[in-house]
Amino acid sequence: MAEPPVIIWEEEVKSVLRYMDLVPRLEDALGKFSRRDSAAVLQPVRTAVPLQKHSGFMGLMPTYMENDGVLSTKFVCYYNRERGSTLPAVQATVVLLDPELGNVKAVMGGEVITAMRTAALLMAPGAEVLAILGTGRQALSHFNVFTEMFSFKEVRVWSRTKEEVARFVRSAGGGVRGCGSAEEAVRGADVIVTVTRSTEPVLFGQWVKAGAHVAAVGACRPDWRELDDVLMQSAVVYVDSREGALSESGDVILSGAEVFAELGDVINGTKPAEREKTTVFKSLGMGVEDAVSAQLAHPGGFLDHRLKAARSQSRTLQVQHGAHQDDRHRGAVMSDLFNPLQQEHGDWISVHGMAAAFLLEYNAIKKLSNKPGKRLCGSHYITVHFLLTFWLGAVTELITTLTASSNTVFRPRCVRAEHSRTVLRSVTVCSRGVRSGVGTPGPPGPVSCNF
Numbered sequence: 001m002a003e004p005p006v007i008i009w010e011e012e013v014k015s016v017l018r019y020m021d022l023v024p025r026l027e028d029a030l031g032k033f034s035r036r037d038s039a040a041v042l043q044p045v046r047t048a049v050p051l052q053k054h055s056g057f058m059g060l061m062p063t064y065m066e067n068d069g070v071l072s073t074k075f076v077c078y079y080n081r082e083r084g085s086t087l088p089a090v091q092a093t094v095v096l097l098d099p100e101l102g103n104v105k106a107v108m109g110g111e112v113i114t115a116m117r118t119a120a121l122l123m124a125p126g127a128e129v130l131a132i133l134g135t136g137r138q139a140l141s142h143f144n145v146f147t148e149m150f151s152f153k154e155v156r157v158w159s160r161t162k163e164e165v166a167r168f169v170r171s172a173g174g175g176v177r178g179c180g181s182a183e184e185a186v187r188g189a190d191v192i193v194t195v196t197r198s199t200e201p202v203l204f205g206q207w208v209k210a211g212a213h214v215a216a217v218g219a220c221r222p223d224w225r226e227l228d229d230v231l232m233q234s235a236v237v238y239v240d241s242r243e244g245a246l247s248e249s250g251d252v253i254l255s256g257a258e259v260f261a262e263l264g265d266v267i268n269g270t271k272p273a274e275r276e277k278t279t280v281f282k283s284l285g286m287g288v289e290d291a292v293s294a295q296l297a298h299p300g301g302f303l304d305h306r307l308k309a310a311r312s313q314s315r316t317l318q319v320q321h322g323a324h325q326d327d328r329h330r331g332a333v334m335s336d337l338f339n340p341l342q343q344e345h346g347d348w349i350s351v352h353g354m355a356a357a358f359l360l361e362y363n364a365i366k367k368l369s370n371k372p373g374k375r376l377c378g379s380h381y382i383t384v385h386f387l388l389t390f391w392l393g394a395v396t397e398l399i400t401t402l403t404a405s406s407n408t409v410f411r412p413r414c415v416r417a418e419h420s421r422t423v424l425r426s427v428t429v430c431s432r433g434v435r436s437g438v439g440t441p442g443p444p445g446p447v448s449c450n451f
């Protein structure tokens, strides 16, 4: 008998998903998609059911990743709202199924997934000025990921009303310049993100600096536009899916622009990233992006430990969002390395590790001291004590941690959180250097680091 489906609310998804985990998986998924290997990714073009009365669509986005055993679909409703409307433009739910039995395993809030996986595709290392047109949900997720991964000298934002701009500047927590016109925002910008609900162009080629990168995220219907013909025809155009762009993107279809490549082609190295030229990435969103995001966040998935921790109101949330800002990256790296490290009582485990270390040390010193003519005292004793405590402490703590979080009888029931927030911190810092090959913290490589 299949288990009943688990419901995972938006707040839970939010506390589990992090760009550090998402980015490499999206990169992998886009690469697989562009290889058109049906056992890797099977993803038909989104089916859009018109919701005439409400000026919207319901999109159905099924995806099957046979090799990875992932079957999912997203239901997403997206709207062309009236001016001044405060209703959301996008509402989404992701459903994960068991590909063998066909039962629903999890029903998950899809809005955080949609916001994060869309923003995570748009990276621009080396760029100095970022301009965002639009101040809604996607605008904020793009701002968050860009400023988390890169350091822009200037971030500008424009929207249709001063109030919206002011609200965005407030919610972004400073470091953003509100602009009075779209032109003012984009002139001279290295990266421009269009995240509006507009159905007419809001960005014009004559404003765009040569060599800039434009990420066009809105305009997801064949008769909706965000970019004008001049820009579309003069830029090198990248898309997420060729089939998708040719059936859904007004910017591509109505401008007659040629699609140069999919992002996955660039990831696979089969098409170049034309860094010197003006580039447009026309994003429409793909089911496979939702599938890998949902797979990460669902029970039993790679981040299961975080989900459990989030559900039991663990301290994980404090590590992620709270006082320990610098632990955000470390925490993610830690979970990459030792996943699934699941200690809610990390300190409890650390104490056991330390106790084991002291026992070993006691025995070692006793043995040394018992050798005839080799009695330890004074500075020798202190040196041996220090070395043994340090190394044995680190090693035994790690072994205790791994054992306690393993799927064996040695794992105590109470063990649920990510790691000790005090004693294990030294190990966390070390592990970061080991993984990245460098000693200093830093973000991972971006998905489309190519622009």
Ligand SMILES: NC(=O)C1=CN([C@@H]2O[C@H](COP(=O)(O)OP(=O)(O)OC[C@H]3O[C@@H](n4cnc5c(N)ncnc54)[C@H](O)[C@@H]3O)[C@@H](O)[C@H]2O)C=CC1
Residues within 6 Å of the ligand: 078, 079, 087, 088, 089, 090, 114, 118, 134, 135, 136, 137, 138, 139, 159, 160, 161, 164, 195, 196, 197, 198, 199, 200, 202, 216, 217, 218, 219, 220, 283, 284, 285, 286
């Ligand atoms: N490519 C993708 O994967 C995805 C695309 N989208 C699309 O991104 C766009 C933004 O989505 P959200 O941020 O969720 O919407 P939202 O409603 O939160 O924000 C929309 C923003 O666009 C502005 N806007 C609305 N009409 C405008 C117009 N005529 N001219 C200029 N600005 C206008 C609003 O003032 C607001 O700042 C939508 O078109 C949505 O369909 C959303 C999710 C994923």
Ligand SMILES: O=C([O-])C1=[NH+]CCC1
Residues within 6 Å of the ligand: 076, 078, 090, 092, 114, 220, 284, 285, 286
């Ligand atoms: O991929 C997605 O979820 C969407 N694309 C356009 C609106 C929603």
